[in-house]
Amino acid sequence: xxxxxxxxxxxxxxxxxxxxxxxxxxxxxxxxxxxxxxxxxxxxxxxxxxxxxxxxxxxxxxxxxxxxxxxxxxxxxxxxxxxxxxxxxxxxxxxxxxxxxxxxxxxxxxxxxxxxxxxxxxxxxxxxxxxxxxxxxxxxxxxxxxxxxxxxxxxxxxxxxxxxxxxxxxxxxxxxxxxxxxxxxxxxxxxxxxxxxxxxxxxxxxxxxxxxxxxxxxxxxxxxxxxxxxxxxxxxxxxxxxxxxxxxxxxxxxxxxxxxxxxxxxxxxxxxxxxxxxxxxxxxxxxxxxxxxxxxxxxxxxxxxxxxxxxxxxxxxxxxxxxxxxxxxxxxxxxxxxxxxxxxxxxxxxxxxxxxxxxxxxxxxxxxxxxxxxxxxxxxxxxxxxx
Numbered sequence: 322x323x324x325x326x327x328x329x330x331x332x333x334x335x336x337x338x339x340x341x342x343x344x345x346x347x348x349x350x351x352x353x354x355x356x357x358x359x360x361x362x363x364x365x366x367x368x369x370x371x372x373x374x375x376x377x378x379x380x381x382x383x384x385x386x387x388x389x390x391x392x393x394x395x396x397x398x399x400x401x402x403x404x405x406x407x408x409x410x411x412x413x414x415x416x417x418x419x420x421x422x423x424x425x426x427x428x429x430x431x432x433x434x435x436x437x438x439x440x441x442x443x444x445x446x447x448x449x450x451x452x453x454x455x456x457x458x459x460x461x462x463x464x465x466x467x468x469x470x471x472x473x474x475x476x477x478x479x480x481x482x483x484x485x486x487x488x489x490x491x492x493x494x495x496x497x498x499x500x501x502x503x504x505x506x507x508x509x510x511x512x513x514x515x516x517x518x519x520x521x522x523x524x525x526x527x528x529x530x531x532x533x534x535x536x537x538x539x540x541x542x543x544x545x546x547x548x549x550x551x552x553x554x555x556x557x558x559x560x561x562x563x564x565x566x567x568x569x570x571x572x573x574x575x576x577x578x579x580x581x582x583x584x585x586x587x588x589x590x591x592x593x594x595x596x597x598x599x600x601x602x603x604x605x606x607x608x609x610x611x612x613x614x615x616x617x618x619x620x621x622x623x624x625x626x627x628x629x630x631x632x633x634x635x636x637x638x639x640x641x642x643x644x645x646x647x648x649x650x651x652x653x654x655x656x657x658x659x660x661x662x663x664x665x666x667x668x669x670x671x672x673x674x675x676x677x678x679x680x681x682x683x684x685x686x687x688x689x690x691x692x693x694x695x696x697x698x699x700x701x702x703x704x705x706x707x708x
Contacts, residue, residue, distance in 0.1 A: 328449050335442055336671035340655065344665035350688075350696045352618075353655075353665035355490070355636050357687040361556040362607075364599075368592035381587040383579050385412025385563065392594035393548070393563055399601075400523070401531060403546075405565050411575045412590060414582040415560035416520045416549040421447050423516045423545045423564060424482075426577035428453040432481035437467065439491055439672035441518065444484050456480070457674050462641060462681055463630045465492040467500045469507070476511050483513050485534055488521040488634030491669050491683045495529055495633045505537035508544075515540065520549035520562070523604060525634040526612045535565075542567045545574065550593040555607070555687065559589050611636065611687060618686040621697025625704050636687035639669060642680040647707060650679040658682075662703035664696045 334342075340353035360366065384390065390410040397403040413419040420443060428434060430452030436444050438459045445455040458468065458475050485504065487496045496504075508515050515534055522531040535544035550561040564574050618638055619629050628644035642654055649657070651668035659665045669681040686693060 326450075328446055332446065336667055337442075340659065340665045340667060343659045347659060347663065349659050349663040349665050350692060350699070351665045352684040352686070352688065352696055353659075353667045355685045355687070356557040357555040357636070358689055358692060359555065362554055362596065365554055365556065365592045365596045368595045369588045372588035372591040376591060377587055379587075381584050381590060383583050384575050385410065385585065386587060386590045386594065389590040389594040389597075390563075392597040393565070396597040397565070401533060401536070403533065403536060403565075406568070408568050409565055409571045411564045411571055411578055412585055413562045413564060413578055414585045415551065416518065416547050416562035417443055418560075418578070418581055419545075419547045419562045419564045420444065420484075420516065420518060422574050422577040422581055423547070424448055424451050424453070425581075426570075426573045427482055427514055427516070427545075429481070431479065433477060433479045434482040434484060435472065435475055435480060435513075436484050436674070437486070437489075438674060438677070439489075439669055440484065440674075441486060441490060442672055445674055448482075448484075453481070454479070455674065459673070459676070460489075460492070462492070462639070462678055465489060465494045467496060467504065469500070469503045472504070473507055476507065476513070480511065480513060483508060483515045484518065485515050486518040487534070488519075488525060488531075490521060490635050491637055491667065491672055492630070492639060493632035493635040493637045495525060495531075498532070501532065501534055502537060505534055505540050508534075509539035513543070515544045517544055517546050519546055520552045521635045522548065523553045524608065524611060524636065526608065526615065527633060529633055542570070545570065550589075550596070553604075554593070554596055555611075559593070561585055561589050561593050614686045614688065614690075614693060617690060618684060618693045618697065621694060622684070622700065625697060625701030627700070627704065630681070636685050637683050638686055640682045640684065642682060645704075647680075647704070649707070651682045652679070654682055658700065658703055661706070662699045664699050664703075 344351035390407045394405045424447045428451040434448045546565040551557040628641045630639040655668045667683040670677040
């Protein structure tokens with residue numbers, strides 16, 4: 322009998338695939354997995370189609386098309402005041418590949434890697450597959466603040482890496498300037514490298530400006546900044562991401578990347594390069610549309626007597642079930658809601674390792690108005706039936 326690596330042999334189907342599968346099977350509204358219903362910006366789709374017709378469809382350079390790497394540098398210079406050279410950027414097939422390449426390039430067997438919980442569920446398996454040890458530091462609702470004392474207590478002589486996701490999925494929160502500065506100081510003091518998963522950097526609301534952990538004193542040589550065209554443009558299926566780091570680190574990241582996917586479809590790279598060059602007003606309009614969807618779903622859920630937690634970023638709203646007067650765990654709620662109300666959601670406890678708050682549910686609001694209104698009505702009826 323073939324022996325499967327125990328990391329994968331013991332792994333369950335991801336909660337995203339599970340809930341999306343139920344949504345497809347039951348014909349439910351899918352507010353679980355995070356993707357917009359729309360096709361995406363027509364200009365970028367046309368740019369990709371034009372590139373398919375007019376440009377090369379053969380292997381692009383493994384590190385990414387020069388045009389896209391330059392566009393990423395320009396985007397960050399304009400939007401975040403960061404100065405990168407082309408050699409500091411590696412294009413990947415999605416941000417998840419960027420995370421994998423970062424972990425494989427930087428983690429040695431036995432190294433400890435700190436993960437804030439809740440976390441993207443790919444982090445811990447990737448760390449373990451590289452031979453590392455995942456060390457959890459839990460965050461707590463409703464504000465999910467970073468417990469600096471607990472973080473410092475979790476650091477040992479074997480700690481090598483910190484995985485840092487800001488804005489935070491699934492909570493939809495952002496780290497404050499003081500929190501970022503404290504985390505940066507701890508990284509510098511203890512010689513830690515930070516893998517900064519910043520895929521939601523351009524999906525921030527209420528005038529909040531993104532600042533990367535890489536931008537803090539002492540961090541430019543000890544941080545990897547990961548971005549995602551899928552999140553910036555609402556084109557999740559394109560799977561175009563990137564890593565930015567100091568030159569020596571970027572070279573090592575590129576070596577790991579070359580034996581994962583090697584390269585990303587060139588037509589999509591050319592299209593993303595065009596998209597990143599668009600003026601700020603274009604991005605502001607896109608964010609305004611998502612912000613309007615956020616307000617719409619928040620209003621619908623609030624009117625249905627759900628306690629909606631604060632949100633500042635991402636495509637997600639979270640609901641506190643206990644504060645809503647609902648005596649179900651998040652997993653029980655999600656399983657029943659998809660079957661009885663016809664609305665799929667994500668139980669946030671599924672994105673924790675170890676002990677987790679069991680009463681927070683996540684909904685994706687990057688949907689059309691009619692879909693959001695129907696989902697809110699179904700959930701309101703479901704809420705009443707639970708009373």
